[in-house]
Amino acid sequence: AAPAQRPPVVWLHFGECTGCSEALLRTQYPYIDELVLEVLSVEYHETIMAAAGHQAEEQLQHAVKKYDGKFICIVEGSIATKYNGGYGKVAGRSFLEIAKEVCPKAAAVISIGTCAAYGGVPAAAPNPGGYKGVSDALGIKTLNLPGCPPNPINLVGTVVNYLLLGKLPDLDDSGRPLFAYGKTIHDQCPRRAHFENEEFVEEFGSEEAALGYCLYKVGCRGPETYNNCPIAKFNDGTSWPVEAGHPCIGCSEPNFWDTMSPFYEE
Ligand code: SF4
Ligand code: SF4
Ligand code: F3S
Incomplete structure (x- = not known):
């Protein structure tokens, strides 16, 4: 049963593709309507809220003031830090300015997706806007739920x-909950026996691919990805x-776009 007082949530969108929100909309345990209406009290979320424009801005200010120190701030997307935050704005205010104002007032900050957690795609080299994850950009501790999505x-x-x-929950050194990110993909992979037996896919569309052999030789990053x-x-x-x-492209690891690419090897 839902608690009497549903925790208020302020969900901020910064440099991102909204894929994290799209993934959340497909949650089944519970379904999204139950999650946002009965488990949580979502006060602000640009993708799913009815308000727009000035009304939405007022809603954000109102929620942060009313629930000061009590709300959970969930951030989707990374923050441009160079040029005074000039590479990313909502309603004329930089992501950096909004984050500096809202995040310190939250009871907890959850960075959802690799963008918010570690910078993700917007922070990929050459990164002219100086995009960073929320923790790095603000110098605060965040709970990170990376993945793209x-x-x-x-x-x-x-x-x-x-x-x-x-x-x-308890976290690892990268701020990720151990219950979800405690083991590598490789250590839980159903193709692992093929890896041990050196049965590899060497080419997409091959007989080995049809047999479900290990994808290591076509670029799988499962061994390095938690x-x-x-x-x-x-x-x-x-x-x-x-x-x-x-193959796993390592989408939940810091800087995966730069460190895990090329994503395909042949
Ligand atoms: Fe999109 Fe991936 Fe960033 Fe989520 S983590 S906003 S899915 S690019
Ligand atoms: Fe699975 Fe990839 Fe590890 Fe092969 S390399 S066992 S496909 S995680
Ligand atoms: Fe990402 Fe690898 Fe899982 S690419 S979705 S961490 S299998």
């Missing part, structure tokens, strides 16, 4: 932990990249 089940797990135990995709899967447990025949 992240699995919404890990946000739900974090929120449930907070509601039931009154605290956030996430629970093989267990949690996406879209109601339907599938995940490696199960669908695609």
Whole structure:
């Protein structure tokens, strides 16, 4: 049952593609309507709120004032830090300015997706705007739920932990909850036996690919990537990249766009 007082949530969008919100809209445990109407009290979220323009801005100011020190701030997207934040603005104010104003007033800041957690795609080289993850940009501690997109089940797990135990879950050195990011993809992968037997896919579309062999030689970054995709899967447990025949590109690791590419090797 939902608690009497649903925790207020202010969801900020910065430099991002909205893929994290899109992933959240597909959550099934619980469905999104239950999550935003019965479990949480979402006070501000640019993609799903009815208000627009000045009315939306007022809603943000109102929520931050009313729930000062009590709301959970969930940030999607990274923050431009060079040129006084000039590379990213909402309603004439830079992401940096908005984040500096809102984040310190939150009870907790959750960075959802690799952009908010570590900079992600907007921070990929040459990164002219000086994009950074929220923690780096503001010099604060955040709980990070990386992934591009992240699995919404890990946000739900974090929120449930907070509601039931009154605290956030234990984190690793990169700010990620251990319950979700404690093991590598490789250590949970159903193709692991093929890796051990040196049965590799060397070319997409080959017989080995059809047999579901290991994708290491076509670029799989599963051995260096911490996430629970093989267990949690996406879209109601339907599938995940490696199960669908695609190598893991390391999307939940810091700087994956620069350090894990090229994503395909042949
Ligand atoms: Fe989009 Fe990925 Fe950034 Fe989420 S982490 S906003 S899915 S680019
Ligand atoms: Fe590891 Fe990737 Fe091979 Fe799975 S497909 S066993 S994650 S290298
Ligand atoms: Fe990302 Fe690899 Fe999972 S690419 S979605 S961490 S399998």
